[in-house]
Amino acid sequence: MAAQQQWPSLGVVIATHKRPELMRRALESVLTQDYEGVIYVALVFDRCEPDITLTKDANHRSVSVLTNTRTPGLAGARNTGILSLDTELVAFCDDDDQWLPGKIRAQVERLEQVPEADFVTTAMRVNFRGKDTVRLAGTDTVTVQDMARSRMAMLHSSSFMFRRAAMLEGFGLVDEDIPQSMAEDWDLLLRAARAHPITHVDHPLVDIQWGQNSYFNEAWRDKNEAQSWLLEHHPEMRQDRTGAALQYGKLAFGHAALGERKRALRYVWKTLLSNWREPRGPIALAVISGLPAERIQDWLNRYGHGI
Numbered sequence: 001m002a003a004q005q006q007w008p009s010l011g012v013v014i015a016t017h018k019r020p021e022l023m024r025r026a027l028e029s030v031l032t033q034d035y036e037g038v039i040y041v042a043l044v045f046d047r048c049e050p051d052i053t054l055t056k057d058a059n060h061r062s063v064s065v066l067t068n069t070r071t072p073g074l075a076g077a078r079n080t081g082i083l084s085l086d087t088e089l090v091a092f093c094d095d096d097d098q099w100l101p102g103k104i105r106a107q108v109e110r111l112e113q114v115p116e117a118d119f120v121t122t123a124m125r126v127n128f129r130g131k132d133t134v135r136l137a138g139t140d141t142v143t144v145q146d147m148a149r150s151r152m153a154m155l156h157s158s159s160f161m162f163r164r165a166a167m168l169e170g171f172g173l174v175d176e177d178i179p180q181s182m183a184e185d186w187d188l189l190l191r192a193a194r195a196h197p198i199t200h201v202d203h204p205l206v207d208i209q210w211g212q213n214s215y216f217n218e219a220w221r222d223k224n225e226a227q228s229w230l231l232e233h234h235p236e237m238r239q240d241r242t243g244a245a246l247q248y249g250k251l252a253f254g255h256a257a258l259g260e261r262k263r264a265l266r267y268v269w270k271t272l273l274s275n276w277r278e279p280r281g282p283i284a285l286a287v288i289s290g291l292p293a294e295r296i297q298d299w300l301n302r303y304g305h306g307i
């Protein structure tokens with residue numbers, strides 16, 4: 001595929017909210033990718049004033065500055081961007097993350113190698129307070145059963161690339177009903193994988209910032225609502241004992257972090273009944289006993305993991 005016109009057009013949605021410096025860095029990492037095809041960036045400002053000076057149209061690299069016209073929040077902003085595009089492929093980049101060199105090319109080539117695939121992800125490199133950790137999946141194919149049993153955090157939303165037609169005619173837009181757009185990426189992966197297994201490039205091609213830049217780092221009540229929503233809407237999670245235990249463990253920890261002891265204990269019990277090997281049950285008990293939830297989360301984040 002040497003000629004420029006043979007490479008599929010790519011639309012990149014960057015949803016942003018009051019992080020101008022980080023957003024500009026993310027945008028630069030997209031526009032400087034070594035990719036011979038056309039890249040259109042939909043830069044969607046969510047609940048903040050758009051910066052029209054970032055509009056660009058040159059050298060097969062375009063930036064359109066938009067305002068979120070749908071549900072306020074990440075899901076609505078991403079859908080605003082998706083619907084503004086008419087490209088063959090669409091990808092996401094969070095406004096505090098960066099794409100590493102070769103990211104687009106590797107994913108487009110993987111989609112060519114697996115023509116039946118609609119969705120492709122990559123592994124990630126996590127930066128937490130100056131420490132870098134690479135997270136690999138150990139596989140090049142991810143099924144809906146895999147996603148029901150684990151969030152597989154290395155499949156970060158900043159690595160998502162998919163065929164736009166498959167989303168609009170198949171697995172659907174980002175769900176705007178999930179509380180606070182929390183875990184909307186997991187929901188999207190589940191729906192996409194249900195339609196067809198996700199193909200994966202197991203190399204770290206996105207640089208992810210965790211911790212101080214995250215709007216959701218300690219939003220335990222929102223996380224609890226989102227985990228309950230996922231259980232309700234994805235039967236694969238309820239039907240798989242490992243997957244159910246994972247969700248119950250997350251809820252146990254979230255309620256323990258809020259000091260809701262009775263609810264936390266109830267979910268600890270449900271966790272152990274579903275899968276006694278699920279570590280989040282005992283971890284939640286530690287929080288109930290007085291160990292600060294933030295300390296546990298901080299320790300996990302240091303190694304590229306989360307609750």
